[in-house]
Amino acid sequence: MEFYLTAILQALCFSGLAIGIFISMKIFNIPDITTDGSFTLGGAITGVLLMAEIPPSLSLLVVMSAGALAGAFTGFIHAKLNVNPLLAGILVMTALYSVNLSLMGRSNIPLFNISTLFSPAFFLQDLNQNTFIVLLVFVVVMLLVIGYLLKTDFGIAMRATGNSETMIKALGVNTNRMKIIGLAMANSLTALSGYLITQFQGFADINMGIGIVIVGLGSVIIGETLIHWLKVKSILTNLVLVIAGAVIFQLVLAVTLDIGVDANLLKLVTASFVLLIVSLPRVLSVQR
């Protein structure tokens, strides 16, 4: 049971990543894989700052700004220099590997005896309960902020940028600027996930971001399936279902481990699972 609870907590840590991918892929229609780098960037900065006894609140600000900057770079390379978005993402992700390594100064930073976001509060002694409540606050705040933003005039313009670029240019929106802002937002949220995971697992690692984009993608795709099934229109509910997607995704991985699949095969299982959910609707509709 403990095991599944951990999976849910981990999923809540990944909710920023999932919403980030939702923004870049679903709202802007841009395949952005800066993710692997910006996730680790979030983790690396968290490790370094917490070790230097900078409080988690201030570290959070730095992490989210750094993630935004990474995304803005990708956005700039794609929108202003006219480089294919996949390539732009790969370039920034690759560059970030060196940045992260220099920041950390070594490949792993353990957070022994360091006070983190999840250190027991005086009113809650149960560590898991404490973690759950802290994460829930993060998720709810994020949902409310992003949900509100997407409903504002600016948010509608954002959504139109990915949906009908011809139209939104004619309606006076600088779409290049919009894409840069969008990717900055997405990667800021991804870095937030790196920040949460690092404190949750108690260490930052240079390889923590490898293949992490698939976790975000999987969550968004599951979320999207739910959105279709339930015929959801409200933006806020859309976001909630994407986070539900992240939870389902982590639970499925927990089940695979629980039934004894070798942990070394986890990435293979992850990729296969995402392939399964992507292809299932098509396989089913061909048979019909």
Next chain:
Amino acid sequence: MLKISHLHKTFNTGKVNQVIALHDVNIEIQKSEFVVIVGANGSGKSTLLNCISGSIFPDSGSIHIGNCAVDHLREHQRSKWIARVFQNPLSGTAPDLSILENFRLAALRTSSKGLRIGITERFKNTVKDRIAELGMGLEAKVHQPMGSLSGGQRQALTLLMAVMDGLEILLLDEPTAALDPRSAETIMKTAAKLIANHQLTAVLITHNMKEALAYGSRIIQMAEGQVRRDVTGAQKTGLTPSNLYEWFL
């Protein structure tokens, strides 16, 4: 109102597939003039409109709107004067956004899209009233995604969206080409009414000779990237289908 001087545009310069799309085009359009542009496929009509809107830039020449030289302004910057209706009904609207959200953006064409919720009850009622004037029953569907409507319905709404915010110039590039004849007629009537009511300066490209005769106060024929004919006033009104037919021989 709109002054186009010595406009040149060549695509794929220096390559085997080089095309001279515009060659020394000069047109001066007065305020509230309704200009119809006709011409064979590939004669440069869309390129001209795209240069005016700023979605492509000419190789040389200049464009003035009023007293302002707009040559260095990009499309989103020129949108404070210009609204467009495209040939493809899909281009003028965002399919996944609701009708109301599309109208909200259109209402902000000349101003910034800020961090506030602009779709209020009052805004919704304004939009519903405007849409009701079309007589298509779409006012009951403002929360539906734009993509659920037919091409004709979307094109009619695109026209209305153009006048949600202040504008000087309306550019229409074959707005009815993708529609059935009945929708096409509705669209043209709506367009003519809006142009007259708002005293807009309008440029309409059409392949439909009936439309070219029925609408507008001036007609320009383009051929091979140049202005071939330019007919105004009583002469335009006096044109017959056979006159027009002869132009294309």
